Amino acid sequence: MPKTKYELIYRDLKEKIEADEFPYQELLPPENTLIQIYDCSRNTVRRAIGKLVTDGYVQTMQGKGVRNIYRPVEQTAFTIGEIETFRESALRNGQTPRTKVLLFTEITADASLSKHTGFPAGSELYYLQRLHYLDGKPLILNHNYFLKSAAHDLTPEIAANSIYDYLENTLHMTIVNSKRTMTVEKITEIDEKYMDLNVDDYNCVAVVTSSTYNSDGIMFEYTQSRHRPDYFHFQDNAIRRPAT
């Protein structure tokens, strides 16, 4: 449950928009009205509205008002701009997640791996291969590298559930941000074997590589997620900023 006022207002407005309480393409109540409704200052409602803008739920128009442009979208596996674990996104979409640990080892980064992952050479790492199932279908093959010094005592049991849950709630690590890249790559034999794919059908997978940082500014994770192409679906809301 949120503890800040603007977060409360943001969520309330978001729910109301999703519940169609404001007509599509119509204006939301003006700031002054929201100030009275939520008994807060103008800055606070503006902060909430700002989040709705980046979510693509509304657009603001100086001199006119705030227009609802939200359209319900088909359920999607991934959203951009936020870090969400496999479990979280599955549950959000009412699907059943399962994770199988294919490999759990400890390795030391050599020069080649260091260049590839960004970890300093000599770093002690956990290297995992995990297969994520959604409603019984194997959809994502993950290659995870975790810094041992940051992810103490990781076990295959934890890896089969939620590593982030362990990091956040047991080790009390604060995960801050993640730099991600999406590309399309040729399928490998491992992909083919585990994700039930056939080269004659699709010979590519969607690949998301991410470098994730904690609140100490340390990159503690490098992950390559290989997605079955027919189930890969990424969403984004982009904002045009006036030419400079």
Add this chain to the structure above:
Amino acid sequence: MPKTKYELIYRDLKEKIEADEFPYQELLPPENTLIQIYDCSRNTVRRAIGKLVTDGYVQTMQGKGVRNIYRPVEQTAFTIGEIETFRESALRNGQTPRTKVLLFTEITADASLSKHTGFPAGSELYYLQRLHYLDGKPLILNHNYFLKSAAHDLTPEIAANSIYDYLENTLHMTIVNSKRTMTVEKITEIDEKYMDLNVDDYNCVAVVTSSTYNSDGIMFEYTQSRHRPDYFHFQDNAIRRPAT
């Protein structure tokens, strides 16, 4: 050129970070110092810093400071969270763009197209197929649908240059936001023919579909961009928000 103070501060800090004037992993000057440097209020510097956070340039730590976590990245064709035209991203990366108009027609949306694009049935549309070259290589095949009533008098000549430039600078339309989806799809004969691809090599393309809105809240464009998989590269910075 920016006209607001926070935008100036944001750009100045961004440039300094890119120019390595603040050491990687070290703290930026505290807010109070920046207030003096830029002769502004605390809110204004905080607004600038907030933008750097969403850019993934810095991370803020309550009680400690603001840490520089910027790492230069290889030049990339596309960034997430902002709308950028093909020309703009090419020029930003010092590459030479060229656009060839393969098809330029006018059509009326029937039920099927309406469902596909989101335009109301009966809408008068321009339908274009355009091929984007970068440094001589055909990389992106675009299927563009523009609302005729919003993109008056579009011509093949304009389409060969920049449609957005025409919309913004001639028609004075304000482009606001764009909802985008990324997927991987099977290659088509058209893809194969124009993008110089071979089914035996890659049999997929990366597909970005976008619905773009102007400041009147009207969806005036629906575009499907089909990218050569070996050159497709999308970047993102995601922020973890505390569990609710």
Add this chain to the structure above:
DNA sequence: AGTAACAACTTGTTTAAACAATATTGGAAA
């Protein structure tokens, strides 16, 4: 009727101030 000016309403930017929450540091006390 048309238009020009004005008033009212809306969002955008900036400043100022107070208090909360977290982290670090230094000194006092054990």
Add this chain to the structure above:
DNA sequence: TTTCCAATATTGTTTAAACAAGTTGTTACT
């Protein structure tokens, strides 16, 4: 020396106020 606490420094949240800028509707005048 070690431990604990208080002071200090830093970012986070919220309020209040003023002015700027854009839109809309009304009024008054020609």
